[in-house]
Amino acid sequence: MDWQTLILSLKLAVLTMLVLLPIGIIISRVLAYQNFSGRNLLLILIVLPLVLPPTVLGFYLLHAFSEQAWLGQWYHELTGHRLIFTFDGLLFASILFNLPFAVIPMHRAFAGISPDIREAAWCCGLNGLRTFWRIELPLAWPGIAAALILVFAHTLGEFGVVLMIGGNIPGETRTAAIAIYDYLQVLNDTAAGKLSALLLLLAFTSIVLINFLNRRMGGNGYHDSL
Amino acid sequence: MTASEYLYVNLQQQAPIPLAAEFTCSKNELIVLVGPSGSGKTTLLRSIAGLHHVKEAIVKIDNETWCDHSTNCNLPTQQRRTGFVFQHYALFPHFTVAENVGIAMQDKNKASISHEVSRILSLVNLEGFEQRYPAQLSGGQQQRVALARALARNPKLLLLDEPFSAVDLVTRRKLRRELVKIRQQLDIPIIFVTHDLDEAYMLADRLFIIHEGQLLQSGQADEVISRPVNAKVARLIDQNNIFSAKVKTHNMDKGLTLLHWKETELECALDERFIPGETVDWLVPSEGVILHRVDRPSRGERENPVEGIIDECISLGENTQIIIRLSGLAGKISFAVPTHVARRNNLTEEKAIRVSLLANAIHLMKAIDSK
Numbered sequence: 313m314d315w316q317t318l319i320l321s322l323k324l325a326v327l328t329m330l331v332l333l334p335i336g337i338i339i340s341r342v343l344a345y346q347n348f349s350g351r352n353l354l355l356i357l358i359v360l361p362l363v364l365p366p367t368v369l370g371f372y373l374l375h376a377f378s379e380q381a382w383l384g385q386w387y388h389e390l391t392g393h394r395l396i397f398t399f400d401g402l403l404f405a406s407i408l409f410n411l412p413f414a415v416i417p418m419h420r421a422f423a424g425i426s427p428d429i430r431e432a433a434w435c436c437g438l439n440g441l442r443t444f445w446r447i448e449l450p451l452a453w454p455g456i457a458a459a460l461i462l463v464f465a466h467t468l469g470e471f472g473v474v475l476m477i478g479g480n481i482p483g484e485t486r487t488a489a490i491a492i493y494d495y496l497q498v499l500n501d502t503a504a505g506k507l508s509a510l511l512l513l514l515a516f517t518s519i520v521l522i523n524f525l526n527r528r529m530g531g532n533g534y535h536d537s538l
Numbered sequence: 539m540t541a542s543e544y545l546y547v548n549l550q551q552q553a554p555i556p557l558a559a560e561f562t563c564s565k566n567e568l569i570v571l572v573g574p575s576g577s578g579k580t581t582l583l584r585s586i587a588g589l590h591h592v593k594e595a596i597v598k599i600d601n602e603t604w605c606d607h608s609t610n611c612n613l614p615t616q617q618r619r620t621g622f623v624f625q626h627y628a629l630f631p632h633f634t635v636a637e638n639v640g641i642a643m644q645d646k647n648k649a650s651i652s653h654e655v656s657r658i659l660s661l662v663n664l665e666g667f668e669q670r671y672p673a674q675l676s677g678g679q680q681q682r683v684a685l686a687r688a689l690a691r692n693p694k695l696l697l698l699d700e701p702f703s704a705v706d707l708v709t710r711r712k713l714r715r716e717l718v719k720i721r722q723q724l725d726i727p728i729i730f731v732t733h734d735l736d737e738a739y740m741l742a743d744r745l746f747i748i749h750e751g752q753l754l755q756s757g758q759a760d761e762v763i764s765r766p767v768n769a770k771v772a773r774l775i776d777q778n779n780i781f782s783a784k785v786k787t788h789n790m791d792k793g794l795t796l797l798h799w800k801e802t803e804l805e806c807a808l809d810e811r812f813i814p815g816e817t818v819d820w821l822v823p824s825e826g827v828i829l830h831r832v833d834r835p836s837r838g839e840r841e842n843p844v845e846g847i848i849d850e851c852i853s854l855g856e857n858t859q860i861i862i863r864l865s866g867l868a869g870k871i872s873f874a875v876p877t878h879v880a881r882r883n884n885l886t887e888e889k890a891i892r893v894s895l896l897a898n899a900i901h902l903m904k905a906i907d908s909k
Contacts, residue, residue: 428628431589434615435622436642437691446641450632 314507316483317491324399324487325467328406329460335407336414336459341448343415344422345430362412366472373405373477395477402478402485406467413462421455422448454525461525465518468511545695545727547586550594555581556751557592563744568721568728570742570759572735573774578751579731580625583697586729587622588615599694621688623698627680629672635659635683636668642690654690661720662686678709685720696728702737714740735776739763747771768906769819778872780821782905785812794897801866804842806900819903826899827873829860830892831883842895846871848887853877860885862893871895 343355361369377384377395384395395401425448433443449456471489478485480494488507495504545563559582563569571579584590586597588604591612597604605612630638639655646654659665662682672680681701688696702710714737721728732738738745738759745759747766754774755767766772769780783799788808795812797804797820804820812818830843846862849870853859858880861872873893875885885891 426626426628428624428626429630431615432622432624432628432630432687433641434589435587435620435691436687437616437644438641439616442644447630 314488314491314503317486317488318507318510320399320483320486321468321488324402324406325464327403328410328467329463331403331407332410332414332463333456333460336411336418337456339411340415340418340422341444343419358415359412361409366409366470367476369409370405370473370476373401373408373473377401377404377477397477397479397481397485399478399484402474402487405473405477406470409470409473410463410466413466414459417455417459417462418452421452421459424455425451454528458522458525461518461521465515468514544600546596546598548594548596549582549585549592551592555590557581557585558751559746559748559753561746561753561756563727563729565725565727566721568730568741568743569746570738570744571729571731571746571748572733572738573748574733577748579733579748580699581751582748583622583699583729583731586618586695587620587697588613588618589622602694619691619694621691621693621696623681623684623688623696623701625700626704627672627684629680629683629687631672634669634671635664635675635686638672638683639686639690642687658686658689661689661723663716676709677705678713681705681709681713682716685717689724694726696724696726698728698730700731700733702732702734710737717741735763747774749774764823765901766821766903768903769821770906772819772821772903777821777823779823779827780819781869782817782819785814785816785818785902787814795902797900797902800868802844804895804900805897806902807898809902812902812904817905819905820900821903822871822895822900824873826896827871828894828896829873829875829879829883829885830894831879840894841897842900843892844871844895845890845892848885848889848891851880851885851887853880858885862891865890 339354339358343351374396375381377387379385379388379394387393387395387400391400393400395404429447429451430443433447438446468487469489470487471493474485474487475490478487478490480486480490486494488511492504492507492511495501495507543562544565546561547563548560549557550560551557555578557578561569571582573579581590585592585595586604594607595612596606596608597618598606603609603611603613604618630641633641636652636655636659639658640651643651643654655668656665659668662685664679664682664686667675667679667683672683675683681704684701685698688698702713705713718741730741742759744756745762746756747754747762749770755762755771762771763775766775766777772780781799783797783804786796786798786803788795788810790808793808794805795807795809797806797818799820806820828841845865847865848860849863850861851858854874856877857874858877859872859874860880861870863870871893875883883891
């Protein structure tokens with residue numbers, strides 16, 4: 313078993329999940345509760361990676377991450393690292409292409425909380441932060457957890473963007489999905505099969521968990537009473 | 539601020555939702571806001587609680603100013619001590635009953651929260667339900683939890699937004715009785731929103747009629763219901779027999795005002811607010827219309843007799859609702875008679891009958907353009 317690529321994939325997936333947890337919550341709450349001009353444009357931009365071919369997204373990111381572009385230059389000045397063909401670049405790209413997978417389920421979860429519930433919390437004297445912590449977060453949690461699992465599973469399986477931004481550097485950017493492709497190129501069916509089976513198992517478990525959480529959101533009694 | 543002005547509310551705005559309401563309320567008073575759906579009742583309540591921003595708003599209570607546009611004062615909902623019961627309760631579904639009530643007591647320590655929760659739950663007859671979740675309660679029990687939660691913060695004002703609309707009729711009656719009992723133990727004003735006139739009549743110390751965000755009339759419930767200020771209010775309180783007429787003359791000796799209605803002359807109780815020649819709207823409530831019995835004529839039949847053909851005759855259990863087309867007069871009058879009377883008089887559709895409009899029941903109102 314190619315543990316190095318698997319550990320790299322898991323590291324990338326977990327870090328993407330952790331970064332997208334607060335970002336996803338902030339964006340989805342803004343989309344669910346605020347009415348502002350440009351709201352629809354923001355929603356379109358967030359959903360865009362979902363329909364964009366990964367190679368197109370990879371192409372633009374490649375240009376944005378290069379040291380000639382302001383983003384790549386800024387990051388290099390800040391950290392001394394490059395974004396292209398590095399794990400950092402891979403993480404950046406992963407956060408961007410996973411944004412819709414985080415925001416859409418979280419937005420659904422926050423928007424599903426009745427406005428009366430939040431207003432009732434204010435009438436009970438709870439300020440915005442306490443309303444979020446005591447009321448919104450527990451009620452939206454199944455949706456947030458489902459979003460995180462989706463991000464985790466999607467990061468493990470992403471191929472196109474990863475290949476274009478990270479290339480195929482063992483221990484740095486060679487993820488499990490890339491490794492499977494590599495093994496097939498050199499006709500190593502056994503290694504490709506083992507990694508594929510493991511990714512299949514992880515994907516299946518993720519779907520089962522998401523399904524369970526969705527049912528919890530939709531039918532555990534307390535969301536029914538909203 | 540006097541005792542009768544414990545609460546002062548003045549809300550004025552044109553858009554997005556028009557509001558024009560100014561009133562005061564004493565400490566133990568229960569005000570019922572009545573109006574059709576979309577009339578602005580809930581918006582008015584939400585504005586007092588700070589859940590809806592009104593451009594020109596003044597809300598003062600017990601020498602505290604919650605908002606005053608002239609001084610840019612506008613306390614957030616959290617700082618306005620209001621107990622709010624939402625139409626669909628808005629209980630926190632992930633909290634138990636005790637937690638739902640206790641969360642409104644965050645300024646107290648744990649021991650006193652537990653003690654207070656028990657006290658308030660016993661006030662609303664919910665002892666023993668502390669550990670249940672809202673989904674495990676009936677509609678009536680959920681409503682009680684919502685009321686308990688609203689009272690938990692020791693509010694200065696209790697706001698109830700159609701609190702009984704989501705429960706069945708039997709539970710509704712029970713909850714009304716309970717509210718009447720509970721309010722005797724409270725020392726705060728209550729503003730109660732409903733579109734149920736019976737409910738309003740039963741609960742209100744003062745009744746407010748609201749339409750399109752405008753406070754049209756306020757007063758004692760029986761006063762508002764029997765003496766609406768104009769035809770608009772009359773229609774809102776479900777009066778159907780509303781007509782226009784001209785004041786003919788006042789007869790001081792007999793204590794009567796004579797009206798010229800179509801080709802008929804009507805007598806009604808003396809009302810000198812209107813001058814002879816003035817056009818007025820008038821109404822006669824259903825109970826002011828008396829059926830002439832063929833088998834037993836009486837002296838009362840001389841009082842404003844009118845003839846008509848029965849247009850509708852619908853039995854509604856104990857009473858039968860009758861609508862007659864008036865002969866020679868464009869218009870219809872509706873009234874109710876006990877069903878046994880309708881049967882004895884063989885009242886059926888298209889039958890010609892005579893009724894009297896009781897002079898003392900006729901109420902004159904200032905004419906308005908919109909009918």
